Structure formats: structure tokens, C-alpha cells
Amino acid sequence: MARIFITGSVDGLGRAAAEALIAEGYDVVVHARTEERAEAFGSLRSHALGxxxxxxxxxxxxxxxADQVNALGRMDAVIHNAGVYLEPERGSTADGHARTFAINTLAPYLLSVLIQRPERLVYLSSGLHRSGTDVLDDLDWDTRRWDAGQAYADSKLHVTALAAAFARRWGVLTASVDPGWVPTRMGGPSATGDLEQGHVTQAWFATSSEIPRDVSGGYWHHKRQQRPHPSALDTGFQDRLIEALAGITGERPAGS
Known part of the structure; x- marks a missing residue:
């Protein structure tokens, strides 16, 4: 039975995906920010592989x-679910800028490079990625005027491009998934998307035997492949993004 690691799985879409996959009999490794936060798993903890x-x-x-996941053995799939959206009043400091970039872009990149390579990689994107910019200067918003919405859109363009890049470079089955604007803690109570459908596509892509290899690297919404921002499919942008992230982290994808 497949082994699946899900980042940011204490609540929201990550937890919904973990619960659904465990109920289907899959071995799921869950993730929390801290040991204290992990207490919120409750009974889910006893059903998880780790x-x-x-x-x-x-x-x-x-x-x-990454070290903890690797110690548990090779995963069959990784769902990069963790993400943040900082409103201007909460994200107007340098720490806020760095947090958006670190969690939404750097962490998926680093974990993809550092975790023993699985057969499938799934990245949580957003329809807002289409408003992202392909400028790779000042990625952590250190000098630019802070714009929480633009920073979020840029980060989701980044992971959409990473999904396509790793499909091309590594030959693994990858996807970027737009779950819709759903009423999770991050999405907020005004969100109009279908919470019940929000986790389905990423769980399906991580496990289904019906997904053909030729869709690898695609962008999906509710199990339907869609056309992403043009830069996400631009191999030049993909390579420049990876070079920029490798320069920041000191970690380069194997085979690059």
C-alpha cells in the first residue's frame, strides 16, 4: 500500500486529505509545525504511519x-500542502515577507530536493497563480514594497512551475493542484469554494492508477487539467527559478 507524506496536515485541506487517505487504507505520514501543534492531531495520530x-x-x-521523513523510509508520494497567506496588516514586516516565501516556495523546493525521491509529487497551487509575476529578483520581498496578495500569487506560480520542471527533469509523475477558495483557516469564512472537494484532487493524484504519465507536470482543478500561467510551462523560467532557489538554499536537485 502506498506511503504518502503530507505537509501542513494538522487542519484544513491537509488534514482532510490525510483522513481520506487513511480511511482508504494508505500509510500516511503527517506533519505539524511544532510538537505542541501536533497535539491537535488527536486520534488521527494513532492511525498515521508517522x-x-x-x-x-x-x-x-x-x-x-526531510530527515525525519527519510528515516521512515521512501515515500510513494508527497503532497506539498503547507502554505500561508499573510494579510497586509500581519505581513508588513520583513519577517512576514520571508515567511510567505519560505513556506510557500522554499519549503516545497527544499523538501523535493532533500526527501528521497518518490514516484509522485503534488504541489498545492491556486487560481491566483495566474496573477503571479515571473520576476526572480528580490524573491523574499526584502527591498520591494510589500504586497501580500502579489507575494502569494508569485509563490503559487513558483510551485506550479516547479511541478512542471520536476516532471521534465526527473520523469516522475507530478501535478500542481488548485483546490479552489475554500473556507479553511487560511481561506477564511467568506470563501465560496466547496470544502468537501478541496482535498479530493491532490489525494486522487497521489494514489490513482488511472492517471496517464503524459499529464505529468500539469495544473489541475477538481480532477480536470487546465491551462496554467504561460510562465509555468516555460522551461527557461523553470530553470531560472531552480537556479535562483538553489543559490538561496545551497541545495541543487540531483541530476542538475
Whole structure:
């Protein structure tokens, strides 16, 4: 039975995916930011294959998460679910800028590079990625005027491009998934998307035997492949993004 690691799985879509996959009999490794936060797993903890902890806004913790996953053995799939959206009043400091970039872009990149390579990689994107910019200067918004919405859109363009890049470079089955604007803790109570459908596509892509290899690297919404931002499919942009992230982290994808 497939072994699946899901980041950010204490609540929201990550938890919904974990619960659904465990109910179907899959071995699931869940992730929480801290040991204290992991207490919120409750009874889910006893049904999971393992629990790993680490704050994905910190590079050292992200390395530690990868070490914990690798110690459990090779995963068949990884769902990069963790993400943040910082409103301007909460994200107007340098720490806020760095947190958005670190969790939404750097962590999926680092974990993809550091975790023993699975057969499938799934990245949580957003329809807002279509408003992302392909400018790779000042990725952590250190000098630019802070714009929470733009930073979020840019980060989702990044992971959409990473899904396509790793499909091309590694030959693994990858997807970027738009779950819709759903009423999770991050999405907020005003969200109009279908919460029941929000986790389905990523869980399906991580496990289904019906997905053909020729769709690898695609962008999906509710099990339907859609056309992403043009830059996500631009191999030049993909390669420049990976070079930029490798330069920041000091970690380069194997085979590159």
C-alpha cells in the first residue's frame, strides 16, 4: 500500500486529505509545525504511519523535516500542502515577507530536493497563480514594497512551475493542484469554494492508477487539467527559478 507524506496536515485541506487517505487504507505520514501543534492531531495520530514536526519557515527545520521523513523510509508520494497567506496588516514586516516565501516556495523546493525521491509529487497551487509575476529578483520581498496578495500569487506560480520542471527533469509523475477558495483557516469564512472537494484532487493524484504519465507536470482543478500561467510551462523560467532557489538554499536537485 502506498506511503504518502503530507505537509501542513494538522487542519484544513491537509488534514482532510490525510483522513481520506487513511480511511482508504494508505500509510500516511503527517506533519505539524511544532510538537505542541501536533497535539491537535488527536486520534488521527494513532492511525498515521508517522508524525514529523518542523517549522517550514525555517531552513534548518525544513531540513529536519526531510530527515525525519527519510528515516521512515521512501515515500510513494508527497503532497506539498503547507502554505500561508499573510494579510497586509500581519505581513508588513520583513519577517512576514520571508515567511510567505519560505513556506510557500522554499519549503516545497527544499523538501523535493532533500526527501528521497518518490514516484509522485503534488504541489498545492491556486487560481491566483495566474496573477503571479515571473520576476526572480528580490524573491523574499526584502527591498520591494510589500504586497501580500502579489507575494502569494508569485509563490503559487513558483510551485506550479516547479511541478512542471520536476516532471521534465526527473520523469516522475507530478501535478500542481488548485483546490479552489475554500473556507479553511487560511481561506477564511467568506470563501465560496466547496470544502468537501478541496482535498479530493491532490489525494486522487497521489494514489490513482488511472492517471496517464503524459499529464505529468500539469495544473489541475477538481480532477480536470487546465491551462496554467504561460510562465509555468516555460522551461527557461523553470530553470531560472531552480537556479535562483538553489543559490538561496545551497541545495541543487540531483541530476542538475
Amino acid at each position: 508524525v514529523v514536526t518542523g517549522d517550514l519557515s525555517r531552513a534548518g527545520d525544513t531540513h529536519y523535516v
